Amino acid sequence: MASIEIENLTKRYGATTALDNVSLKIESGEFLVLLGPSGCGKTTLLRCLAGLETPDEGEIYMDGELVFSSKLNRIVPPGKRNLGMVFQSYALWPHMTVRNNVKFGLDVLNLSESDSKDRLDQVLKDLGMGDLQNRYPSELSGGQQQRVALARLLATKPPVFLMDEPLSNLDARLRMDMRVELKKFQASTGSTTVYVTHDQTEAMTMSTRVVVMRDGRIQQVSPPSQLYKRPENTFVADFIGMPRINLIKANRSDGKNRLYSNGDIDIDIGWDEAPSSIVVGARPEDLKISKEELKGSQAYEVSSVLPNGPETIIQLTRGGTILLARIGHEIDLHEGEKVTVQFDQKALNVYDAKSGALLGPPIDTNGTN
Amino acid sequence: MDLAIRRDSPLMRLVLDPVNILLMILLGILFYLVLWPFLELVLHTITWGDGDRRLSRDAVPGEYTWFHWLQVTASPLSERMLYAPLVNTLITGVISTVIALIVGGGLAWCVIRSDMPGKGWLQPVLTLPYIVPSFAIALAWETVFRSPKVGGQPGLYETVLGIPPPEWVSYGTFPISITLAMHYFPFAYLLVAGALATIDSQMEEGALLSGASRMMILRRITFPVVAPAFAAAFVLTFGKTIGQFALPFLLGAPTQFHTIATMVYANLALGLDSMAYVLAILLILMSLLAIWASNKFVGNNARRFETISGKGFRSRQVALGGWRWPIFWSVATFGFVVGILPLILLGYQSLMLIDGFFNLSNLTMHFWTGQSDPEIAMGEPGVLHNTNILGAAWNTIELAFFSAVIASLVGLVIAYIVVRKESNPLAKMLDQIAFIPFLFPSIAFGAMYLTMFAEPRGPIPALYGTFTLLVLISVVNRLPYSVKTGVTAVTQIGRELEEAAEVAGASWGRRFRKIIAPLASSGVVTGMMVSFVGVMRELSLIILLITPSTRVLMTVGFNYAEEGLTQLSNALVLIVAMITIAGELILWWAGKSRLVQLREKQS
Numbered sequence: 025m026a027s028i029e030i031e032n033l034t035k036r037y038g039a040t041t042a043l044d045n046v047s048l049k050i051e052s053g054e055f056l057v058l059l060g061p062s063g064c065g066k067t068t069l070l071r072c073l074a075g076l077e078t079p080d081e082g083e084i085y086m087d088g089e090l091v092f093s094s095k096l097n098r099i100v101p102p103g104k105r106n107l108g109m110v111f112q113s114y115a116l117w118p119h120m121t122v123r124n125n126v127k128f129g130l131d132v133l134n135l136s137e138s139d140s141k142d143r144l145d146q147v148l149k150d151l152g153m154g155d156l157q158n159r160y161p162s163e164l165s166g167g168q169q170q171r172v173a174l175a176r177l178l179a180t181k182p183p184v185f186l187m188d189e190p191l192s193n194l195d196a197r198l199r200m201d202m203r204v205e206l207k208k209f210q211a212s213t214g215s216t217t218v219y220v221t222h223d224q225t226e227a228m229t230m231s232t233r234v235v236v237m238r239d240g241r242i243q244q245v246s247p248p249s250q251l252y253k254r255p256e257n258t259f260v261a262d263f264i265g266m267p268r269i270n271l272i273k274a275n276r277s278d279g280k281n282r283l284y285s286n287g288d289i290d291i292d293i294g295w296d297e298a299p300s301s302i303v304v305g306a307r308p309e310d311l312k313i314s315k316e317e318l319k320g321s322q323a324y325e326v327s328s329v330l331p332n333g334p335e336t337i338i339q340l341t342r343g344g345t346i347l348l349a350r351i352g353h354e355i356d357l358h359e360g361e362k363v364t365v366q367f368d369q370k371a372l373n374v375y376d377a378k379s380g381a382l383l384g385p386p387i388d389t390n391g392t393n
Numbered sequence: 394m395d396l397a398i399r400r401d402s403p404l405m406r407l408v409l410d411p412v413n414i415l416l417m418i419l420l421g422i423l424f425y426l427v428l429w430p431f432l433e434l435v436l437h438t439i440t441w442g443d444g445d446r447r448l449s450r451d452a453v454p455g456e457y458t459w460f461h462w463l464q465v466t467a468s469p470l471s472e473r474m475l476y477a478p479l480v481n482t483l484i485t486g487v488i489s490t491v492i493a494l495i496v497g498g499g500l501a502w503c504v505i506r507s508d509m510p511g512k513g514w515l516q517p518v519l520t521l522p523y524i525v526p527s528f529a530i531a532l533a534w535e536t537v538f539r540s541p542k543v544g545g546q547p548g549l550y551e552t553v554l555g556i557p558p559p560e561w562v563s564y565g566t567f568p569i570s571i572t573l574a575m576h577y578f579p580f581a582y583l584l585v586a587g588a589l590a591t592i593d594s595q596m597e598e599g600a601l602l603s604g605a606s607r608m609m610i611l612r613r614i615t616f617p618v619v620a621p622a623f624a625a626a627f628v629l630t631f632g633k634t635i636g637q638f639a640l641p642f643l644l645g646a647p648t649q650f651h652t653i654a655t656m657v658y659a660n661l662a663l664g665l666d667s668m669a670y671v672l673a674i675l676l677i678l679m680s681l682l683a684i685w686a687s688n689k690f691v692g693n694n695a696r697r698f699e700t701i702s703g704k705g706f707r708s709r710q711v712a713l714g715g716w717r718w719p720i721f722w723s724v725a726t727f728g729f730v731v732g733i734l735p736l737i738l739l740g741y742q743s744l745m746l747i748d749g750f751f752n753l754s755n756l757t758m759h760f761w762t763g764q765s766d767p768e769i770a771m772g773e774p775g776v777l778h779n780t781n782i783l784g785a786a787w788n789t790i791e792l793a794f795f796s797a798v799i800a801s802l803v804g805l806v807i808a809y810i811v812v813r814k815e816s817n818p819l820a821k822m823l824d825q826i827a828f829i830p831f832l833f834p835s836i837a838f839g840a841m842y843l844t845m846f847a848e849p850r851g852p853i854p855a856l857y858g859t860f861t862l863l864v865l866i867s868v869v870n871r872l873p874y875s876v877k878t879g880v881t882a883v884t885q886i887g888r889e890l891e892e893a894a895e896v897a898g899a900s901w902g903r904r905f906r907k908i909i910a911p912l913a914s915s916g917v918v919t920g921m922m923v924s925f926v927g928v929m930r931e932l933s934l935i936i937l938l939i940t941p942s943t944r945v946l947m948t949v950g951f952n953y954a955e956e957g958l959t960q961l962s963n964a965l966v967l968i969v970a971m972i973t974i975a976g977e978l979i980l981w982w983a984g985k986s987r988l989v990q991l992r993e994k995q996s
Contacts, residue, residue, distance in 0.1 A: 074892075074896055075896075076892050076895065076896070101895075102892075102895045102896045102898075103895060103896065103897065103898025103899065103900075104898065107896065108896065108897075109892075109893065109896045111889040111892070111893060112889070113887055113889050115887065115889035115890045115892065115893035116890075117890055117893075117894075117908060117912075118890075118912065119911045119912055128894065128897055128899070128907070129897035129898070132897050132898045132899050132903070133898070176893070176897075180897065186896075
């Protein structure tokens with residue numbers, strides 16, 4: 025088991041900067057997910073950890089050992105970093121059987137024949153590939169190929185797992201099953217895992233911590249629940265959550281400290297110290313919808329109703345402002361109906377209008393409600 | 394610790410990276426084998442040589458001079474040495490290319506886009522003339538149209554009709570153009586067929602719906618879309634015809650009809666080396682000009698004619714209706730006449746005791762199985778007993794085998810470097826240098842190696858007259874093709890396959906051996922077979938470098954033809970043709986089964 029430390033890592037491709045001064049500490053045994061839109065640098069960071077890319081600046085320590093340093097001109101090649109990697113395409117060697125695919129890494133280690141055989145048999149058995157070991161990758165289903173990739177990873181018992189979108193080639197149902205399996209797999213080996221994905225559900229369900237990246241920079245590092253409840257800037261707030269968060273740009277109403285308005289709607293943020301220009305972040309489930317007129321609430325028109333199994337997403341319009349709300353089955357709404365909306369003051373996040381950074385804490389940060 | 398850090402440093406990693414080391418070594422080798430010989434050729438033409446004293450009193454061996462260039466371009470000799478052959482080269486080149494394109498294009502349309510019957514077996518028959526050595530066709534032509542005016546026995550034409558053919562049919566522009574066209578139309582056919590296969594028939598259906606006639610669609614839609622492919626095919630075919638040596642030599646030299654290529658050979662035979670090299674350089678320039686023109690035209694228009702949009706691609710065959718069978722019979726007859734008849738003629742002719750007498754009592758197996766008889770063919774025994782020929786056959790197989798294997802492996806390594814190090818400008822340079830031999834007309838390439846390796850140079854001994862030199866030139870000549878094959882193969886191997894092995898700790902050598910080579914093997918082995926067949930039928934490339942101890946079947950056959958021992962020459966060429974055809978059949982069959990395998994794997 026190994027911890028990983030990344031210090032001031034920068035990687036440029038010509039004029040574009042793929043990683044911009046990234047620093048990160050990954051605890052031993054952690055399941056860390058790198059999340060972000062395509063081109064945010066998450067895969068580059070993973071490949072730098074693997075040693076498949078050479079950063080321009082910075083240091084990387086693995087298990088306390090310096091594996092890359094631009095200052096000391098030190099690069100430890102991938103094979104010497106003691107890690108295993110699962111690729112997006114699985115990268116199974118098509119000309120080798122399942123068994124030989126898994127065996128390759130052991131051959132490189134120059135293990136004794138019997139040691140190698142025992143370990144191989146064990147790994148194949150653990151992953152339920154025993155019957156399929158003489159097949160070729162092209163003769164396997166997507167899920168089975170995935171498992172071969174995991175077996176290959178496991179065979180050499182590396183303390184660090186790197187995974188590059190390993191589930192993106194599977195269909196939706198299989199992906200769900202594999203998420204559970206991967207999580208168990210990681211927990212049982214206890215290896216430090218760095219996992220790249222652009223799928224936030226995957227990130228939220230599997231990780232111990234999530235790193236959200238954008239344009240080569242880290243935006244936020246948090247456990248998944250906090251990431252959702254307490255996004256540290258408007259980008260993360262907007263990126264995490266389906267349907268997306270309501271971000272309302274508002275100015276302080278004259279003479280009233282806690283009351284903000286964007287011209288169409290008024291929001292009481294319940295906090296006195298915010299500046300005059302802010303962005304209010306309200307998750308769709310933080311809007312309380314009612315058919316009755318409530319004190320201090322404003323009237324909206326239901327402009328769209330999108331039922332989605334256990335919940336219904338509704339679109340609300342007031343003037344030029346459109347909000348999304350998530351409701352259960354307790355009320356039945358139709359397009360064109362008038363409803364009133366109350367914001368759950370405790371759940372609101374307030375951001376600086378200019379920088380997009382999270383401002384003071386009006387809510388209970390640890391609270392799970 | 395200190396040492397470890399130094400070996401881990403980026404600079405040392407760059408220097409110690411085996412791929413970079415290979416890149417530098419290959420660059421050095423290719424520079425030496427491709428660019429230097431060209432410089433050497435140019436230098437030779439602007440330097441007085443030892444033999445030049447008999448040409449000019451001013452000659453000072455080793456000094457620079459324009460003498461050879463002036464002799465070739467602006468002297469009383471120029472007309473015969475340069476201008477007339479230049480005109481001949483251009484005329485035969487253009488005529489044969491135009492015919493090859495029209496015939497090849499028409500056949501490509503019939504095979505790819507129409508519902509003509511019998512395509513399956515017509516296709517290989519139609520490519521036969523390109524598979525057999527080019528001068529087999531010239532020999533077959535001679536067998537029919539030989540004119541006794543030039544000497545020797547009458548051909549089949551005269552025997553049947555009783556009157557000799559007009560001389561313009563026997564020798565010169567007409568037969569050379571026709572036979573060149575016969576040899577190269579399959580080449581044009583393959584190029585145009587490739588383009589036609591990419592046409593989405595919805596484009597044509599669109600025109601059909603707006604009421605256009607079939608001819609109009611062909612003229613206004615189909616042809617303009619394949620025009621760039623036609624232009625490219627024109628230039629490539631033309632470039633190949635001008636480098637042809639044996640064919641124009643056999644059908645031109647008897648009447649002093651010369652092309653630049655045959656003039657290179659003739660000058661070398663006369664000991665006028667530098668003149669020959671000037672002509673070789675001019676030949677290279679013509680080829681460069683043609684390629685440049687094609688790049689300019691096709692390059693500018695390529696985007697405009699991109700026809701595969703990826704979505705909803707359909708290729709529908711055009712119904713020929715009542716024309717179906719007449720067209721089939723014409724194509725089949727044509728295929729027989731150009732593909733099979735020449736081989737039959739060669740075979741028949743090789744059985745005639747006295748050349749030119751076409752009756753059964755004249756038939757003999759002497760030239761195949763006979764023992765030496767001083768009365769016949771200057772005592773040369775039949776080809777199957779002739780130690781000369783058996784030696785040449787062995788040489789041929791060795792040459793083709795070694796060249797094909799080396800060219801394919803080197804091609805694969807170069808391709809690997811080119812694909813994996815694409816951002817490295819040196820890798821790009823390697824790619825470009827490896828392509829350059831494609832631009833050298835083969836006889837000019839031979840001339841380059843003649844100047845380069847005639848005498849020892851540094852640590853490299855004089856390779857002229859050695860088997861090694863033949864392998865060397867054949868390998869370098871095949872490189873543009875083998876690199877292309879290799880690039881296709883390596884590109885299909887995902888980068889992650891290799892990275893997975895890298896993460897597992899496998900060294901580069903291990904990765905190349907265990908991952909790259911096995912995965913590229915099927916493509917590379919096919920390329921190897923293509924090279925094997927290609928080297929085997931090559932004559933123009935090596936004719937200048939052959940010595941008695943290194944003779945191969947093609948050069949022995951050519952020498953027999955030069956000496957008028959037509960039966961022996963025909964028998965030999967027929968043997969080579971059979972071997973190359975067998976090779977192609979294996980390839981064709983293997984290619985088919987490989988396609989099936991691929992489809993199974995993908996499903």
